[in-house]
Amino acid sequence: MTKDILTVIQSEMSTFSKGQKLIANYILNSYDKAAFMTASKLGKTVNVSESTVVRFAAELGYDGYPAMQKALQEMIRNKLTAVQRIEVSNDRIGNHEILPMVMHADAENIRMTLEEVDRRDFDHTVSAILSARKVYILGVRSAFALSSFLGFYFNMMFENVVVAHTNSSSELFEQILRIGEGDVIIGISFPRYSKRTVKAMQYAKDRGATVVGITDSGASPLAEIADHTLMAKSDMASFVDSLVAPLSLVNALIVAVSRKKSEELSGTFSKLEKIWDEYEVYEKTDE
Known part of the structure; x- marks a missing residue:
């Protein structure tokens, strides 16, 4: 997709179902957090099923939720301030042990x-x-x-x-x-x-x-x-x-x-x- 994902969501808002509008609004208002959520976590956050999230990604023209998530991440990477980055990383880490989480992420990047x-x-x-x-x-x-x-x-x-x-x-x-x-x-x-x-x-x-x-x-x-x-x-x-x-x-x-x-x-x-x-x-x- 060549258009910014947020622009696509805004332009197609009227065509979405009630559940999809919940997802869309959350992404538009909290894209910095949504970009790093699993489909399951995003669904729980807005009170819809994981399958609804997956269908939402397909509705936008993506080949699955990971493709939509990747588009979100690439879109925001140069927009996040240092403060936002700290907030996002804190949400991602949660109660996990930092050392293995960071090193496993580095290994995945390689x-x-x-x-x-x-x-x-x-x-x-x-x-x-x-x-x-x-x-x-x-x-x-x-x-x-x-x-x-x-x-x-x-x-x-x-x-x-x-x-x-x-x-x-x-x-x-x-x-x-x-x-x-x-x-x-x-x-x-x-x-x-x-x-x-x-x-x-x-x-x-x-x-x-x-x-x-x-x-x-x-x-x-x-x-x-x-x-x-x-x-x-x-x-x-x-x-x-x-x-x-x-x-x-x-x-x-x-x-x-x-x-x-x-x-x-x-x-x-x-x-x-x-x-x-x-x-x-x-x-x-x-x-």
Whole structure:
């Protein structure tokens, strides 16, 4: 479906049954909570049967309730404030034990990422990086941890790697000012998506660079700009972004590139080990 799900619900309200109108009104007024409810819980919340909820999803044109729930989640991911995220996560966690719940959710995100990531885009990204004149890596806020991790290892393999990092939009553009044809920029962003990252990637695109987006959804503004999109599932744990699956994807990208650069990488580490020995970088333990 191309229309916003809330718009569809509002436009079709007059056609719904009494039970379906209860569901529709709850979603319109509390979409942030409804998006993370099971069909059973949503039904109990508005006093209708689970089967009524499932039929409601079909009425909207979705292939089952999970498809409708996914559409709701993708629609709101960039709309929730930090306070709303805390409220939603508290409702989801309830009385469950936090440690296993969060770790099981992370494991599920990795599984879904493996199933949904486009292998051709992954291979094309590896090829583009290997042939790039210069590689730019961009991630702000929590995504900076991923861009820094990626940049650390790429600097071991390439001479021309720039990890752009700043809280200022003007400084960000100063760091990517000379990007152009033959270059690759890797932008990393998850909800709430960074406008700075999106604008920088658009600038790179306009300059003729190859644009790679690492994000969570085809509806992400990064995906609309990117030549190649690597999608990794993220989730909310309170106000915290769960970036385990994106980190796993970034790690796979590093390994794939390193296998093509194995000789250069071996040479780099041989030089480093000689330097470490010569300058006694590692302190010897006391005898």
